[in-house]
Amino acid sequence: MRNEKVNKLLELEQATLPWYVQEYIHTKSIIPYSSVTLYEYAKEYRRFFEWMQSEGLVKTSIDKIELSELEVLRKEDIDLYKSFLMFSPKTGTSTDNRSRSFVTVQRSITALRSLFKFLSSQTEDKHNEPYLKQNVMLKIENVKTTKTLQERSRTIEKKLLLDDEAILFLYYIDQDYESTLKSHQAKAAFKKNKIRDLAIIALFLGTGIRLSELVNMQVTDLDTVNLEATVIRKGGFKDVALISSLFIDYIIDYEEARNSLYSPIPQEKALFLTFYKGQAKRIEPSTVEKLVAKYSTAFKVRITPHKLRHTVGTQLYKKTNSLLTVSHQLGHTGTSATALYTHIVDKEQRNAMNDLWSE
Template identity: 40%
Template sequence: MENYNSKLNELIKEMPFYVKDYYRSKRASAYSLSTLYRYLLEYRRFFQWLIDNRLIKARKIEEITLSDLEKLPKKDIEAFLMRFREELFTKNPNNDHQSTLQRALASLKGLYRYLADESEDENGNSYIERNVMSRVNLKKKEKTLAYRAAHLEDRLFLGTETNDFLKFVKEDYHKSLSKRQEVSFNKNKERDLAILSLFLASGLRISELDSVDMDNFNIENLTMRVWRKEGLFDSVSIAPFAKPYLENYLSIRKSRYPTPEDVEPLFLAWYAKKSARISNATISKIVNKYSAAFKIRVTPHMLRHTLATRLYQVTSSQLVVSHQLGHSSTQATDLYTHITNTELKDALNKL
């Protein structure tokens, strides 16, 4: 939370007054800090593009006026999205980047919707009347749940693979390392195993895991309190198989990552000769490297999908899965019913 607050404070300084108003409004609505941070990054990208391409008179982001945004033609916004797509494709030509573009557009639509419908000036009027963003859309990739499930299934560690994966990291991963690499691995081994096991035993999002503090973590009851994506504080249960890995990490946490008494993060890393809260980027690298060595490179979100699928296999309850994942409804868990659905295959085998 402190880390996001610091980053947000720096970003918000660059913004025009109406973005600051939007930010305050969403903070009051309990938007998560990680979500607001991503939104502000998208606004900075869009505003800087307008300046660089001289589509407005302003030379600094904070100088961009409401009139500048209101008068933007649709073609300029489409040009921004096309250029952004080109930049993404140049960095990674093997991905169509549609979801990244959708997120960027969604954040901009949210800002324009606030300015046109939710804001209020001293006269009680909205900041702008013309919402050009409402006319801009990206075609969504249309895929059935069955297609998504089939694509996802190979990236999950189902059945015994969850424990096999953790055992591989604990006992076999080091065999392929150089002596120098093995020194680094041994220094962080307990921490890395604790992180992997916690993902697989709880289904946390990466932003939820890295924000857990010591006083919100109960190893005896195998529970923890986290800030959910929607800005809600939630209590999350942990599957018992993760307990030995978490206990091993806690036993070396203070000696391996020495910190002052007031340092609260559960997971730490050694940065610039001192311990600090582990970053999202470091957590992603941990998951990437171990999963690639074991089976296939996956993201932390794939480990969340693994927990959800395994939990549905055991309970056949979308309500239980949605509660564990922190969803407000069971609609988001429909995907897991397709991954575990064997009835169709059994029927086809009988033909």
């Protein structure tokens, strides 16, 4: 969709939602999240509130639903909503009576998790307290597929992780990979580095940066507020790669857990760490190559960090049909584009990166 159309649709959706959801959307638009992402989230919130009405959990119109009515929601209420999403047929679309896809249901849970996190930890009322005192979404697990991702991958040819494959790859690591491990030692090693590994692959898929650029990043090179990663490109020049908002939560999770997971000394400024002789140190490129190979082999086919970079380049070109945008995002130096177009590319690049994996 063109941005003007999406913004208009987003405005129409917002007008039907409670004030605190409108505040959430406004706050996230400043970060910035893309208009497409926020529009999809707004539709998810309307669907959730409509379900609350149908279940008798609220008696008012959607725009009048109070925070107190979210405060009293219990885990069993959200689990019931998950069941509704998974087993009730779609209506009002060209795909009536079909089941919702795993990705669609998980997106609904992700949208609610983001909203409740905002309301319970990123807001302040007149008493300097968050709008919500408890976050029921902390008790809710991600959606499990009825069909394993390994089964899905058998029908997919050996290719780049295009479209929703990139999202499914991360979900596979997050939810299904551990079940493939046989020994307690292997499971313990996976759990110890799971948050880091998810962040590494999310950063690859969310930026298209090179392996050397990722492993050389410092803590201060990551800006999750503005969705940017500062990297040193080939030739030694500093550049900023935009991060797709769809993958930012995995990266933030690691950013917040880095110190508690690895207990680095203050002098260790590397972003991604590993243990060597009991001490945290910068992760080696070979370690990253091995973890990407390990997870991708279990998911579909063995790939490399460079294949993840090609995935982003291919997907970005599909979205923009602009070699200039791809060149700018990936840090290529072979383009003859002039500075006159830089501000245009930046805007297109930001929109495309945020919308990279959306339908």
